[in-house]
Amino acid sequence: MSFAQQERARLADLFLEVGPEAPTLCEGWTSFDLAVHLLIRERKPLAAPGIFVDALSGITDDETERQKARPYEEVVREWAAGPPAFLKPFNTAMNTSEHFIHHEDLRRGGGAVEPRDFSRTVNQELFALAKRFGGMTLRKATVPVILTPPDLPPATIGDKAGVADRGDNVVRVSGAPGELLLWASGRDAAVVELTGAVDALEGLDVKM
Incomplete structure (x- = not known):
């Protein structure tokens, strides 16, 4: 299992542990906002461009509202299942920094957290x-x-x-x-x- 996959599993567990209203280091975002962001980025290709292009942000905002109308645990588990088949070959390149940084965004959102040790x-x-x-x-x-x-x-x-x-x-x-x-x-x-x-x-x- 790659580090990106390990971080996905760890972050998914943490999402479920802290619930949808936990603070994050991402300004204005709760754990639910972060989970929805990760899901849209990976599984909603028609809405994802708005994450990166301001002119398309309205499309992403609309999809965000749709996803936040779903149960939090459902959103987390869909993202935790992994990328769609066409993205699996790019999982490490796409997600190593994304998963690590956002895992720490959630770990540290409520206050100081000790750095983790890695190989x-x-x-x-x-x-x-x-x-x-x-x-x-x-x-x-x-x-x-x-x-x-x-x-x-x-x-x-x-x-x-x-x-x-x-x-x-x-x-x-x-x-x-x-x-x-x-x-x-x-x-x-x-x-x-x-x-x-x-x-x-x-x-x-x-x-x-």
């Missing part, structure tokens, strides 16, 4: 995603940002010629790979430590 293989997978997300959220950073996990080689985002006029004019973000992924995705509950030219991140969609 080196999973940490490598999460760190690769952290670098990918960082490349997007940190693309406007005015100094290099060094993502620094404890047991893997660090990765530098934004290391372009002329970006830093001093060798120490960088930001170092230290934390476990999963925490770096959460931080790079804009979650303010990530357990990371920032050192260096932190003010250079002002205005970016990351925790300072």
Whole structure:
């Protein structure tokens, strides 16, 4: 079973455990809103584009209302059953970050939660995603940002010629790979430590 599949199962169990009104890290969303989002994204192809394209958001909003009229447990179990057949070959690529991040959105929605421990293989997978997300959220950073996990080689985002006029004019973000992924995705509950030219991140969609 892939990590994405494991996270789907864990998140489904947590959905059922906490019920439909639990808080999440997604602003304005309860656990029911999050479950509906995951279902539409994966199983409602005609409504899903509105998640990504503002001009089509009305279609997604209408489908969201339809899904929220159903029993919560029914929505959760339909999503937990897995993607439709045509998406199964892409499950890992589509869902590793989605399931991990949203699992943590629900785990941490009610307050501080300790980071989980993962195998080196999973940490490598999460760190690769952290670098990918960082490349997007940190693309406007005015100094290099060094993502620094404890047991893997660090990765530098934004290391372009002329970006830093001093060798120490960088930001170092230290934390476990999963925490770096959460931080790079804009979650303010990530357990990371920032050192260096932190003010250079002002205005970016990351925790300072």
